[in-house]
Each structure stands twice: as C-alpha cells, then as structure tokens.
Amino acid sequence: xxxxxxxxxxxxxxxxxxxxxxxxxxxxxxxxxxxxxxxxxxxxxxxxxxxxxxxxxxxxxxxxxxxxxxxxxxxxxxxxxxxxxxxxxxxxxxxxxxxxxxxxxxxxxxxxxxxxxxxxxxxxxxxxxxxxxxxxxxxxxxxxxxxxxxxxxxxxxxxxxxxxxxxxxxxxxxxxxxxxxxxxxxxxxxxxxxxxxxxxxxxxxxxxxxxxxxxxxxxxxxxxxxxxxxxxxxxxxxxxxxxxxxxxxxxxxxxxxxxxxxxxxxxxxxxxxxxxxxxxxxxxxxxxxxxxxxxxxxxxxxxxxxxxxxxxxxxxxxxxxxxxxxxxxxxxxxxxxxxxxxxxxxxxxxxxxxxxxxxxxxxxxxxxxxxxxxxxxxxxxxxxxxxxxxxxxxxxxxxxxxxxxxxxxxxxxxxxxxxxxxxxxxxxxxxxxxxxxxxxxxxxxxxxxxxxxxxxxxxxxxxxxxxxxxxxxxxxxxxxxxxxxxxxxxxxxxxxxxxxxxxxxxxxxxxxxxxxxxxxxxxxxxxxxxxxxxxxxxxxxxxxxxxxxxxxxxxxxxxxxxxxxxxxxxxxxxxxxxxxxxxxxxxxxxxxxxxxxxxxxxxxxxxxxxxxxxxxxxxxxxxxxxxxxxxxxxxxxxxxxxxxxxxxxxxxxxxxxxxxxxxxxxxxxxxxxxxxxxxxxxxxxxxxxxxxxxxxxxxxxxxxxxxxxxxxxxxxxxxxxxxxxxxxxxxxxxxxxxxxxxxxxxxxxxxxxxxxxxxxxxxxxxxxxxxxxxxxxxxxxxxxxxxxxxxxxxxxxxxxxxxxxxxxxxxxxxxxxxx
Numbered sequence: 001x002x003x004x005x006x007x008x009x010x011x012x013x014x015x016x017x018x019x020x021x022x023x024x025x026x027x028x029x030x031x032x033x034x035x036x037x038x039x040x041x042x043x044x045x046x047x048x049x050x051x052x053x054x055x056x057x058x059x060x061x062x063x064x065x066x067x068x069x070x071x072x073x074x075x076x077x078x079x080x081x082x083x084x085x086x087x088x089x090x091x092x093x094x095x096x097x098x099x100x101x102x103x104x105x106x107x108x109x110x111x112x113x114x115x116x117x118x119x120x121x122x123x124x125x126x127x128x129x130x131x132x133x134x135x136x137x138x139x140x141x142x143x144x145x146x147x148x149x150x151x152x153x154x155x156x157x158x159x160x161x162x163x164x165x166x167x168x169x170x171x172x173x174x175x176x177x178x179x180x181x182x183x184x185x186x187x188x189x190x191x192x193x194x195x196x197x198x199x200x201x202x203x204x205x206x207x208x209x210x211x212x213x214x215x216x217x218x219x220x221x222x223x224x225x226x227x228x229x230x231x232x233x234x235x236x237x238x239x240x241x242x243x244x245x246x247x248x249x250x251x252x253x254x255x256x257x258x259x260x261x262x263x264x265x266x267x268x269x270x271x272x273x274x275x276x277x278x279x280x281x282x283x284x285x286x287x288x289x290x291x292x293x294x295x296x297x298x299x300x301x302x303x304x305x306x307x308x309x310x311x312x313x314x315x316x317x318x319x320x321x322x323x324x325x326x327x328x329x330x331x332x333x334x335x336x337x338x339x340x341x342x343x344x345x346x347x348x349x350x351x352x353x354x355x356x357x358x359x360x361x362x363x364x365x366x367x368x369x370x371x372x373x374x375x376x377x378x379x380x381x382x383x384x385x386x387x388x389x390x391x392x393x394x395x396x397x398x399x400x401x402x403x404x405x406x407x408x409x410x411x412x413x414x415x416x417x418x419x420x421x422x423x424x425x426x427x428x429x430x431x432x433x434x435x436x437x438x439x440x441x442x443x444x445x446x447x448x449x450x451x452x453x454x455x456x457x458x459x460x461x462x463x464x465x466x467x468x469x470x471x472x473x474x475x476x477x478x479x480x481x482x483x484x485x486x487x488x489x490x491x492x493x494x495x496x497x498x499x500x501x502x503x504x505x506x507x508x509x510x511x512x513x514x515x516x517x518x519x520x521x522x523x524x525x526x527x528x529x530x531x532x533x534x535x536x537x538x539x540x541x542x543x544x545x546x547x548x549x550x551x552x553x554x555x556x557x558x559x560x561x562x563x564x565x566x567x568x569x570x571x572x573x574x575x576x577x578x579x580x581x582x583x584x585x586x587x588x589x590x591x592x593x594x595x596x597x598x599x600x601x602x603x604x605x606x607x608x609x610x611x612x613x614x615x616x617x618x619x620x621x622x623x624x625x626x627x628x629x630x631x632x633x634x635x636x637x638x639x640x641x642x643x644x645x646x647x648x649x650x651x652x653x654x655x656x657x658x659x660x661x662x663x664x665x666x667x668x669x670x671x672x673x674x675x676x677x678x679x680x681x682x683x684x685x686x687x688x689x690x691x692x693x694x695x696x697x698x699x700x701x702x703x704x705x706x707x708x709x710x711x712x713x714x715x716x717x718x719x720x721x722x723x724x725x726x727x728x729x730x731x732x733x734x735x736x737x738x739x740x741x742x743x744x745x746x747x748x749x750x751x752x753x754x755x756x757x758x759x760x761x762x763x764x765x766x767x768x769x770x771x772x773x774x775x776x777x778x779x780x781x782x783x784x785x786x787x788x789x790x791x792x793x794x795x796x797x798x799x800x801x802x803x804x805x806x807x808x809x810x811x812x813x814x815x816x817x818x819x
Contacts, residue, residue, distance in 0.1 A: 006035045011066030015059050018102050027051060027358075029219040034060040037156070037189065038067065042211040044162070044192040044204045047219035049352030050360070056217070057158045057191045058095055058130075062104060064155075073153030076127040077106075081138055081174060082160045084325055085112045086306060088132040091160070095130060106130060112137045114299060135165065135173040136484045139404075142177060143411040143480055151181055154188060159207060161325055162192040163345070166203050167392040169401050169485035169704070175206065175426050176405045182210045183422035195352075197345055198391035198560070206394045206427040224361040225351050225384060229377050229580060230255075230336075230368070235587045237782060238809050239371040240789035248367050249282045252336060255365055256286075259334035261309065262316040265350050266338045269294045269320055273520040275338055276318045280523075289315035292523040294322050297503045301522060324349050330356055339369040340376040342624070342653065343558035344383045345390050370786060371588055372654070374581040375572070379564035381579075390558045396428045397748070399440065399741045400704040401485055407444055407706060408483065410460045411476045414467030417441060439741055441468070450737040451729075459706065481711045487700040493535045494521055502526070502538070510536055518543065534716065557624030557653040559759055565654075566622045570601040592782045596775045604770040606671065607784055608664065609777050611811070617664045618784040620655035623763050630684060630755050631763075632656040637687035638674045639666060650791030657787045671772050677764040681757060691734075693754060694746040699726040701742050701749075779815035780808065 006012055012034065019026055026034075029047050036043055037060035045056045061078050064071075082088055088110040095108045109128035111120060113136070123131070127150055133141065141147060157178060165171035182188055192207045194200070200216065208214055230251045232244055256262045256279075264279075266272040276292040291305045291314055302322070308314050312331035317323070324346070335354040341347045351364040366377045383389075402423070409415040420437050423429050442448055445468075447457025459479075463469045470476050492510045494502045502522050510531070513519065517528045518541050526538035557565075572582050572589040582589070592598050599605040599620065607618040617639075621631060628651035636647045636658050643665045647658040658664065666674060699722055702708040708725045710717055717725075733740045751757045780788055785808075792804055 003035060006038055009038075009063070009067045011063035014066060014102060015063055018098075022101075027056075027219065027221055029217050029221070030056045030059070032215075032217045033057060033191075034063050036215040036217065037061065037191070038064050039213075040187075040189065041213045041215045042190045042208050043215035043217060044194060044200070044207065045217050045219075046194055046196055046200060048221065048223035049195070049349070049362075050223070050356040051219060051221055051358050053193045054091060054094060054160070055098075057156070057193060059098070060191075061156050062099070062102065062106075066104070072155060075153050076129065076131055076150055077153060077155050078130045079138070079154065079157045080130060080132045080160060081157065082132060082134060083164045083170065084161075085110075085114050085134055086302065086322075087160065087325060088112060088134070089303070090306075090310075092130075092132055108132070111141070135170045135177070138177045139173055139408055140480065140483055142180065143408045143476075143483070145412060147412050148184070151185070154181070154185065156189045156191065157181070159190070159192045162194040162203060162207060163197045163392055164325060166197075166206060167394055169395065169398055171206075172395055172398045172401045172428055173405070173485060175209075175428060176402065176423075178207070179210065179422055179426045180405075180409070186210075195345070195349060196387075196389055198389050199393075202394065203392065209425050209427050221358065223352060223355075225348065226361055226363045227351070227377065227381050227384065228363070228365045229374060229584075230365050231374075231580075231584055232368075232371070235585060236371055237588055237591050238780065238785040238812060239588070239782065240786040240805065244367075244369055244371070246278050246282075249278045252365075252367060253279065253283045255334060255336060256316045261312060261314060261329070261331040262334040262336060263309075263323055263329070263332055263350075263353050264316055264318045264336045264338060265323070265341070266318065266320055267341070269296055271338060272318050272320050273523065276523045277520065279316070279318070286315065291317045293317050293319040295320070296505060297522045298501050301503075321346075323353065329353065332356065333360075333363065335362070335364040336367060337364055338367050340366075340373045340557075340653075341380075342376075342556060342561065343390055344380065344388065344560055345392075345558075347380055348384065348389070371585060372782070372786065374585055375568050376561065376565060378579050378581040379561055379568045382568065383560060383564045388560055388564075390560045394427055397432060397745065398428060399436075399745050400701040402429065403440055403444060403705040404483065404485070406440060407459060407470065407479055410444070410468050411470045411479055414463060414465070414469040416467055436741055443741075444468075448737060448740060450733050450740065457707070478709055478712070479706060481713070482703070482706065482709055485704050487703045487710065492531075494526070495535055495537055496526075497529065497537055497539060505536065556626040557622075559623070559762070562622050562624055562653075566599075567601050569598060569622070570603075572598055588782050595779065596777045596781045596783070597773055599773060602770050603773050604675070604767050605783075606666070606772070606774045607777050607781060608666065608774070609780060609784065610663075611779075614659055614661040615664050616784070616788070617658040617660075617666060618655055618781075618787060620783060621763055621767065622654050623759070624653050625651055626754075627756060627759060627763060628652075628656040630688070630760060632658060633687040634680075634684050635674060637683060639664060642670065648791065650787050652787050652790055654783060655787055657784070657791060659791065666774070668772075668774055671774055675764070675767050675772065677761070677768050680761060680764055681751070684755060684760070688755075690747065690750060693750045694743070695727055695730050696723075697749045697754070698730045698742070698746040699723050701746055702726040702729055705742060707742070779812040785809075785812070 016026060029045060030052060033045050033056040045053055047053045082091065092108045092110050099106050106129035108130045109123055110132040111123060112134045141150065159174060165174055178190055190208055194203060197203060204216055230248055232248060264275060266275055272292055272294050279290060280286055293302055293305050305317060309317055309329050332354050335350055337350060341350060351362045355362040368374050424432065444460040446452040447454060451457045459470060459475050460468050461471055492505055494505060513528050515528050515530060518525055525541045527541035529537045529539055573593060589598060596607055597605055605620045609616040632649040632651055645660050645662050647660050650657045703710050707729055708722060710722060733743050789805055
C-alpha cells in the first residue's frame with residue numbers, strides 16, 4: 001500500500017476525522033506507525049510521555065482492520081503486554097472510549113492477578129478482541145490446555161514500556177512468549193513502545209529477532225523539561241545523607257499549594273511514609289487531600305488513589321516508583337523528587353508524569369536530602385541537555401527462565417524435543433549450544449544427573465503422541481501457582497482487628513517487630529497486637545513510630561550520571577554560566593579544596609584521616625554504591641597483602657571508607673599498585689566469598705526454575721525455609737554436578753550483575769589513566785563526612801546517631817581551627 005492509498009483509505013480517514021472531532025491531529029510518528037503496520041511491518045515506537053504512544057500501535061491495528069476486515073477472523077486480534085497491572089486498567093479504559101466513539105464494536109479485556117476468576121473463565125470460552133496482559137499472565141495463558149485456539153486469529157502483539165522490561169528476567173519471559181507464538185505464525189506483527197534509552201537499536205533487536213520487515217519510528221516531537229532545585233537556607237559544610245530532610249518541608253509545601261496536583265517521588269517505601277507524615281505535620285490542612293502510594297499498600301486503596309489523582313481530587317500523592325509508569329494523570333502539573341534519582345532515564349520518566357499532555361512542559365523540583373546531592377542535580381541537567389541516557393543491557397542465558405517456560409509449554413499443549421531452532425533465534429539464547437538444550441530436557445524429566453533419584457524433580461514425561469507433557473495435576477497446579485520471575489521475601493498481611501486490610505510488609509521487617517511496637521503503613525501509625533500465621537494484627541496508634549525502615553529498592557548511581565558528576569565536581573570552583581547548584585555550594589566546595597582537594601576529571605582522590613578512634617582511608621571513584629561495595633573489600637584485600645590487618649567498611653554513591661585501628665600502609669609509592677587493573681577479577685574473587693554470593697543467587701534461580709517451590713496451597717514458605725532448601729540443593733549440585741547449568745548461572749549472575757564486572761573493569765581502567773592524589777587530611781572533609789555518618793547508622797539508634805554526629809562535627813571543626 002502506497003502512502004497515497006493509505007492516506008485515502010477508509011480506516012485512516014475515519015480515525016483522522018475522529019481525532020479532529022476531539023481537537024487533535026495525528027502526530028507524524030503516529031501516522032508513520034499506522035502506515036508501517038498496514039504494510040506488514042513490525043517495529044518499535046520511541047516517543048515522549050503524553051504524546052499518544054498507545055494510539056500509535058492500537059489505532060494502527062484498528063485502521064488496518066477497517067481497511068481489510070476480511071483479513072481478520074473472530075476472537076483475539078491484539079495482545080497488549082504491559083509491565084504493571086495498574087496500567088492495564090487505564091489503557092483499557094482509553095481503548096474502550098476510542099472504539100466506542102469510532103463506532104467499532106470490539107471488546108477489550110484484561111487478564112492478570114487482579115482479574116476476577118469468573119472473568120478469566122469467560123475469557124477462556126470467548127476471548128475479547130483486545131487482551132491486556134502482564135508478562136506473567138501472558139505466560140500463564142500458554143499453560144492452558146488447547147491454547148492455540150486463543151491465538152488463531154491474532155494479528156499483533158504490542159509490548160508497552162519495553163525499556164522497563166529490557167534487561168530483566170520479566171523481559172526474557174516476554175521474549176520467550178513472543179518467539180513461541182512467532183514461530184507458529186510468521187505473519188504475526190510485533191510492536192514495541194518505549195521511552196528513549198541509550199541502546200535503542202539493540203533494544204529493537206532483542207524484541208524483534210524473527211522479523212524481516214522492521215521499522216524504528218522516532219517521534220520528532222520532544223518533551224520540554226524544567227529542572228528546578230530546592231535550596232536550603234544555608235550550606236552545611238559537613239553534610240550527611242538525610243540531614244536536610246524535614247528542614248526543606250517548608251520549601252516543598254508552597255510548591256504543592258501553588259500547583260494543581262503534585263506527585264512527590266521518593267526512592268524507598270520508608271522514605272515515602274516518612275514524607276507523608278512530614279507534610280501532614282507541617283501542613284495539617286492537607287488532610288483528605290494528600291495520599292500515599294507504594295507497592296505494600298492494599299491494591300484497592302492504590303486504585304482509589306489513582307482514580308482520584310486522575311480526577312483532580314487529590315492535591316498531592318507521595319509515591320515510590322509505583323507511579324513511575326504510564327498511567328495518565330492529566331491534572332498533575334508538578335513533580336517533586338526527594339533525593340537523587342541516581343539515573344537520567346528514571347529522572348526523565350518521573351519528570352514526564354507532570355505536564356502529561358502534548359507540548360506541556362514537564363516541571364520537576366529536586367529536593368536534596370543532603371547538600372552534595374545538588375551536584376547531582378547539576379550533573380542531571382547537563383546529561384539531559386546532551387541527551388545522554390543510560391542503556392538497558394539485555395540479559396543472556398537465563399536458564400532458569402527458559403526452564404520455567406519449557407515446563408509451562410509442557411503444562412499446556414506440550415512440546416516436541418527436536419523443535420529447538422526457534423529458541424536459538426532469541427537474542428538471549430543465541431549462544432546456547434545444543435547439548436545444553438539436552439541438559440534442560442534431562443533436568444525437567446528426571447532432575448538431571450544429580451537428582452534423578454528423587455521423584456519430586458521428575459516433572460515432565462514423554463507422552464504417546466511424541467510430545468513432552470506434564471501429566472501430574474499436582475505438578476501442573478504448583479507450576480501455575482509459582483509462575484513468574486520476581487522472587488521476593490515472604491510477605492505478611494497487616495490487618496486491623498476488625499479485619500480491615502492495610503497492606504503488606506516483608507518477613508524480614510516483621511521479624512524485627514515486637515508486640516507493642518509501632519510502625520507506619522499506608523500513612524498510618526499502628527501498634528502491633530499479635531502475630532498469627534502470615535498476618536500482623538495491629539491497632540491505630542499515635543506518637544513516634546520507631547520502625548519504618550521496611551525494604552524498598554535503594555537506587556544505584558548509573559555510570560552515565562557518575563561521569564557527569566565527576567565532571568561537575570571537576571569544575572565546581574569555577575562553574576560555567578548560571579549553574580545555581582554549584583554557586584550555592586561554593587562554601588562547601590571551597591572548604592573541600594582548602595582542607596583536602598577537589599579532584600578534576602582526570603584525577604582520583606584518596607584521603608587518609610587519623611582520629612582518636614583509629615585510621616580512616618577514603619577513596620572517591622564516584623561509581624555508585626553497588627560498585628563501591630565490590631571495590632571496598634578488594635582494596636582492603638590488596639592492602640592486607642602488604643600488611644595483614646582487618647577493616648570495617650562503609651560506602652555511599654561517591655566513595656567508600658576503610659577503617660582500622662592500625663595505621664594503613666598506603667603511600668605515593670604503592671597506591672598505583674593497590675588501584676591497578678592487573679589481576680582485577682582474581683583479586684575480587686579472593687576478596688569476597690563468591691561461593692556464598694552464588695549460593696544466595698541460587699535461591700532465586702532455584703525458585704524460578706521450579707527446583708524449590710515457594711508458594712503452596714494456602715501458604716507461602718518463609719525466606720529462611722527457601723534459603724535452607726536452596727542451600728542444600730546448591731551443595732548437592734556443587735559436589736555431584738559442578739558443571740550444572742544452574743550452578744554456572746548463579747556464578748555468572750554474581751560476576752555480571754551483582755559485581756558488575758564490565759563496569760568494574762571500566763572503572764579501574766579509568767582510574768589507571770588518572771593522576772592519583774593522596775591527601776592526609778587533619779579532620780573529616782565535606783566528601784568524607786557523609787560516608788562516616790553512614791558507617792554509624794548500622795549500630796546506633798536515631799537519637800544516639802544525632803548526638804554522635806554532633807560530637808564528630810564539633811571535633812572536626814576544632815581540628816580545622818587548629819590546623
């Protein structure tokens with residue numbers, strides 16, 4: 001179909017007129033997508049938030065149907081895969097509204113963990129025209145008997161927010177499901193929808209390894225972003241993480257009051273609960289207009305919050321990453337980010353939640369939790385200006401996910417052993433040799449060589465029709481109950497005595513609670529009454545809650561932002577143009593230069609500080625906490641080879657500390673060798689307990705692959721029980737089958753993901769080319785002080801910590817005066 005024929009087509013005319021009636025004109029990327037779809041292309045759409053990425057694919061299918069209705073059969077035509085269940089409801093509503101106004105009698109349905117069992121049963125008998133799925137519910141559909149009938153007339157699969165799935169095991173689940181259906185229907189068109197990331201071509205290659213006709217469609221329209229810093233009244237020369245906190249609430253409240261609606265983003269659940277309380281305490285009139293949203297809160301409450309935020313009935317919502325994606329909150333005109341978001345891509349994602357309509361400017365205020373985070377804001381501005389966004393590295397050879405998927409097929413329609421070539425075409429399994437496919441089959445049939453004597457590992461059998469199938473109803477039930485790749489701690493429900501459900505907390509957190517103890521959940525202070533099975537019973541309470549630190553991801557500094565951070569620090573004393581952040585921080589930065597040194601981009605700073613407590617070594621790679629967690633024990637190991645000694649360690653995103661009660665033997669002569677790239681991974685392996693790290697990785701791998709069952713009818717096994725079972729299996733396999741592919745995967749994940757070997761190599765290569773600066777400082781410096789404070793958090797209560805911080809600050813300032 002030529003462009004002229006497409007422009008004159010009935011389908012395009014109807015959709016264009018419908019958009020015109022609603023005061024809209026198709027964007028060029030939407031029209032390009034529709035035309036490409038009509039020509040049989042698969043592809044990927046890259047466009048800013050709020051510009052109608054959903055319509056670029058959804059309406060492409062609608063237009064094609066209206067132009068060629070004879071090419072479409074009854075039943076399921078479009079599968080829409082979304083990473084979050086909450087997105088499905090919003091997207092389905094938008095699709096239904098469009099279809100009704102266009103005059104097309106298609107049905108739209110969702111199928112996920114929140115979908116009523118009766119609706120699921122009805123779908124099995126009569127599929128809607130469009131079905132919205134999560135990666136887990138997509139795979140669950142393939143576990144249905146006779147599932148081919150669902151996909152008989154399927155024309156397109158759209159994968160929304162592909163950047164969020166890429167580089168995760170949930171993304172690999174999607175890759176496998178797509179490949180399986182693609183090899184059954186070569187005409188199936190697959191489209192990805194994504195925000196901008198640093199490796200778009202690779203992202204498309206991972207999503208579309210089968211397709212011959214591919215289009216990458218990039219929006220010409222760009223989103224404007226206003227990045228505004230919230231400054232404290234004065235600069236603290238010796239800052240630490242969290243020292244600003246509530247002090248800036250008085251600056252945040254006017255921003256909320258002067259906005260129509262605001263999302264206040266935090267990085268952890270405990271931080272969101274804390275800021276919800278801070279804002280209510282500082283401005284009681286927010287009662288009834290302020291809400292809190294994170295994954296531990298009851299799903300019904302989350303849905304209520306989302307609906308009221310969309311309707312403009314809430315002044316502000318304090319949230320974690322649970323509101324990062326896709327849901328369209330048109331009234332939101334302001335975003336406030338508490339603390340650094342640690343990465344450019346996530347920052348832009350959050351900023352885009354404001355000014356969601358096309359051509360509106362997204363406005364985001366950055367509230368530092370300590371003064372040095374203002375340098376990160378300056379770095380973010382530069383990275384956004386230069387359009388330098390982090391890549392999402394795809395995962396490879398995830399055997400655990402493949403094993404789960406193959407068993408899913410065996411639970412469903414079964415599979416044929418020789419039908420292996422389609423798996424080898426998937427990006428993550430292109431390098432998998434044929435003998436490993438044989439090992440996987442052997443593993444799911446008899447448990448592999450080491451476990452063949454145990455019947456519980458015999459899951460799949462070769463049936464009379466030549467297909468491998470799961471014939472045991474119990475095994476099929478347990479497999480469906482445990483399908484998925486998110487392995488988290490066992491969760492405990494939190495309920496009031498009247499039965500009202502508040503949310504959930506991790507087993508780890510609950511184990512620290514005692515009867516009478518208080519904690520905060522869903523913005524409420526509650527007191528523990530008792531524990532019964534997997535439920536914590538509580539009552540409403542008041543006063544100070546001494547336990548709010550339940551788990552929630554701590555975001556690592558990305559390598560992109562780390563590079564810009566080093567550059568900004570390098571020019572800190574001579575800021576270019578109107579860099580308000582660096583100008584504001586000038587007293588702090590000048591003090592760092594006075595008592596120590598500010599490293600330029602081609603320098604690496606090390607500080608030695610002696611106090612009456614002992615000897616401190618600080619190094620500043622600016623590579624992020626996760627990399628520093630590897631570097632600290634590595635440097636300690638290399639120093640201990642010079643002179644045997646023990647260290648305690650602490651780190652933040654900027655650097656790390658090694659503390660000893662003995663003088664640390666590092667000097668200008670040996671520092672180069674201590675920071676050398678030579679024998680890097682051998683020394684890393686020697687400095688950590690790689691076997692123990694692999695054992696902990698194996699826990700998740702064993703659950704995903706089905707070796708260990710986490711969820712049983714009516715109960716969920718505890719984290720301790722899972723670790724014990726997985727640890728026993730790890731020992732058996734290491735002893736009797738050390739080359740087992742799941743053992744190899746465990747070590748591979750340790751080195752490539754947890755230790756991040758590529759980034760570690762790159763960091764040491766950069767350090768090796770830098771000028772090494774070793775400073776003996778008289779007292780803690782502005783860069784070292786926040787790391788020192790972090791080291792104290794582990795062993796002190798908040799009251800003791802505050803007094804200790806004040807004591808160290810006074811001593812540091814006294815030494816400065818003397819020197």
